[in-house]
Amino acid sequence: MANIYPFAGAAIQSDSTCKFSVWAPFRKQVSLSIIAPQPQIHPMQPDDKGYWHTSVEGLSSGTQYKYVLDEEVTLPDPASRYQPEGVHGPSAVVDSNFEWTDDSWTGLDMSELIIYELHTGTFSGTHNFQGVIDKLDHLRSLGITAIEILPVGQFPGDRNWGYDGVYPFAVQNSYGGVNGLKALVNAAHQHGIAVILDVIYNHLGPEGNYFSQYGPWFTDKYKTPWGPALNFDDAWCDAVRAYFIQNALMWLDEFHIDGLRMDAVHAIWDCGANHFTAELSELVDALQATSGRKKFLIAEIDLNSPRYIMPREKGGYGMHGQWVDEFHHALHSLLTGEVNGYYADFGGLTPLAKSFQDSYVFTGAYSDVRKRHFGASPGDLPYHQFVVFAQNHDQIGNRMLGDRLTTQVSFEAQKLAAATVLLSPHIPLLFMGEEYGETKPFQFFTSHSDKDLIAAVTNGRREEFASFAWEGEVPEPQEITTFDNSTLSWETQTETGAALIELYRFLIAFRRTRQAMRNTTRDSVKVLIPQAEEQLLLVERSGGDDRLLILFNFSDHVVPYQYTGPGTLQKKFDSSAAIWHGPGTLAPDEATTSS
């Protein structure tokens, strides 16, 4: 592997030298500039693939350095493992020596995942990894099996969702750096919780982005909404591919991360013979085999193309799962009645029924929003390769006010949303605070230092919301109040909050224990709309001898339903019940066709 994927970055070796390698194929001269503790300059030697190398003795962890390119510019390392002073400052050598105590952890299968998405900065009042560790007991008691952490690569300042990161190898200093993240992963594993890390391989952030000074990181063959496309298939792409492969394997191997959620995979433009995601998934599968721990890749993707998650032997790219935004859109539009912007393709019960049954809403039909026929059928891929949610960072935070579903619909509807996600055969994902009905928003916040960029971001947000015709003012991303407003309150002990937590706990436990719920094969789920005018969705699930009939009532009133199937129905759960702070249950404890 070493020959195909050259190393980039700085690493202390077993012989106590520190090896430095950086890719700068068009530069005539590259030097290592040690900045602290003792300033030194070391010329570097090029190899035939455009990497420059040197080894230095006597350096310890924390040594700060930059690279000098052609005596013109002195810049941080694109593969920096730590940026103690932020995106513009020197890089630092890291030798973490973290003492792992998760030896018995063997990971989780995709089908076991109950995902809890969180943003480290706003999850707790300490705004760092320790704040997450402090809540692992709570998550564990809820039944959560995996936390998914928004990107942690060093970004400008200390307030950012993480998608503006420019050092994919450097754990954000304000979150706790390398050992902070390792401590979180270690603690999560001790709680029986897997860790999924959100990584961005489709673009690099705008501020502190010195990549083009180093080499052909970008290609002009393609465009992305976030700037130039990273070079995955053009001349010199090997080094770009190797860099992100090294990054993925660093998280999965060195950091014991269980899975990666790969941001906007459709914008990883690669039309070559071996798609980057296929090359990566093969290596991840190999790592799973050698490490004895389950590892997986989950795509965020806007294509409804099952190719990305089909097995490689069937011509797929072999990723293990993907997000399904359409399930959210169908559910959200149905609950809120919103039909602006991209919700124009949804509304009513039919899209939700389609997504519940077929994962995708669009499997080849015409989309009025996209102005094209869109998508393909997922075929026989199991449901557990698809992740669904009623809320997530994007679907909340990309609303103008960042308002949560909690503040848009009734408490009964919130419970209905939770049940729709948790009783679906897909993998459920919750967004932090959802479990207790957090009412504070999750807004878009930044702490850039570049004035033009700050203005551009503010204007960009305003334009983005035009098609939604929302009322009110766009919160200013750069203001610290926007960040503070988005930090969880943890007011879990309200009357509805406590009931909601219990409801999530019940549904998760139900999901994990019932055989019909654990079955994720395509033939185990049957979705019907028995009375369209009554907004009733009926789902039959089966597994072994177990059989479930689930009725989702999306109307605003009681809907009578007459069971006409075989056997006797036994009521296991009714979200209207008083125990869930509802108006009271009307359904009988048992029902048969003849009753």
Next chain:
Amino acid sequence: MANIYPFAGAAIQSDSTCKFSVWAPFRKQVSLSIIAPQPQIHPMQPDDKGYWHTSVEGLSSGTQYKYVLDEEVTLPDPASRYQPEGVHGPSAVVDSNFEWTDDSWTGLDMSELIIYELHTGTFSGTHNFQGVIDKLDHLRSLGITAIEILPVGQFPGDRNWGYDGVYPFAVQNSYGGVNGLKALVNAAHQHGIAVILDVIYNHLGPEGNYFSQYGPWFTDKYKTPWGPALNFDDAWCDAVRAYFIQNALMWLDEFHIDGLRMDAVHAIWDCGANHFTAELSELVDALQATSGRKKFLIAEIDLNSPRYIMPREKGGYGMHGQWVDEFHHALHSLLTGEVNGYYADFGGLTPLAKSFQDSYVFTGAYSDVRKRHFGASPGDLPYHQFVVFAQNHDQIGNRMLGDRLTTQVSFEAQKLAAATVLLSPHIPLLFMGEEYGETKPFQFFTSHSDKDLIAAVTNGRREEFASFAWEGEVPEPQEITTFDNSTLSWETQTETGAALIELYRFLIAFRRTRQAMRNTTRDSVKVLIPQAEEQLLLVERSGGDDRLLILFNFSDHVVPYQYTGPGTLQKKFDSSAAIWHGPGTLAPDEATTSS
């Protein structure tokens, strides 16, 4: 099918009305302007997908028309079936009523193809389809089973390779138009010869290109070397896809064309769930089933990605074959010693041995020219899905002087080149005139009328040749002498020419009759370099009980070879023999290991 793929163009219906449909989704008003024989204006009605329609009674074939868009511009029909006055003139209604007499033709399997590529304008002194018909007897006697015709879509003027066409549905007027092409196909089929048409779905030519006035034909997501990328996956792409699908099916169905050679398929940018080529190949397979005639799609592609020609059920796009430029480059570089430009990746015997065995030269190795690891293995795809050649229009015409191999290497080497192609397990393609050793060049010629474009083309040619460091002057594409210089001489009766024709005839017959030659499975070919320093390539082929040992001597001298295998070798062919105008054979008629 009609609902998914709306019709574009003009077509006389069975009720003798003429239906007109044109896609212009952003226009507020579109009218049909009949220009001749009787000027009339007919307002058109839009549908919900952006097509405008009208039907007019009493029009006959030959009626000339344009469309008036928002009363701003009056333009020819993008789906014009005929451009009697060239690319800028009116479009014409066509009702060809051609009388087909090829009812008994059922087409050919890919594995039966012996392809002869020709450019209609320079193939004969009449510069049209009739000139090709006149030579069908010659081609048939040679053993050719398919002619492949450079693009015939209307292009500017009457001299062009065809890749600057802007009316993919209109057969070039100077070649003979619709019925001229149908007559050629009909005659070819009567000669037992299939017809492959070169079509361009990756770009549209620069002059006479009014597409952007009609709608979002192009996307800025991608770039091509020939201008903006056609819109195969962006908003509104359905109409663009439907247009090219209609085009492909028109040739294969109405024109009885057997197969399409699709130009530069790698530049058909489509990252959606259903790649355009997969959508098309499914329709072509369906047409094969309903028509009872073999139909196929052959990709010209620069990716070494077997995905395009893998079966759809294995995750491929289901095209039937592809060109392999690398086989040519390996052979050409070996024969000529040229190692400039893209030949820098080749040279020596090894690349040819690799391509002979694995079809591609690069199946994942690093390419110095491309500056990346490149390609993937073709796996178990049969050899007959790969088309190889020692010469073709591009490989000759994209040389600065358009000089053929004939004028670059000795007569003995020409025979060696022919044998390498024809005795390979891949599908052979010859370039017109190659069979008699034509010495006239095939140069790049145009007859544009736009002065800026003429200058741009000339400059572009000069830049293109920079990396080859060729000496001499670039022939002026626009000069008629360039076209005349490129027209075949048909001087077949020179001493070497006559011998060469016989050699091609012998090798084709040998290829078509020997069981070992007809076997195209991956396990039937074994390629060895027994004595690298002697430039000797040894190929074993087998099929049933038949077994062949082929020795290719790429050195400039006699190389002794001692047979060490089982059984007795019987000599079947020696290109050095006097019968092939060679220096005389030295090999014995029989050889055994003990001899």
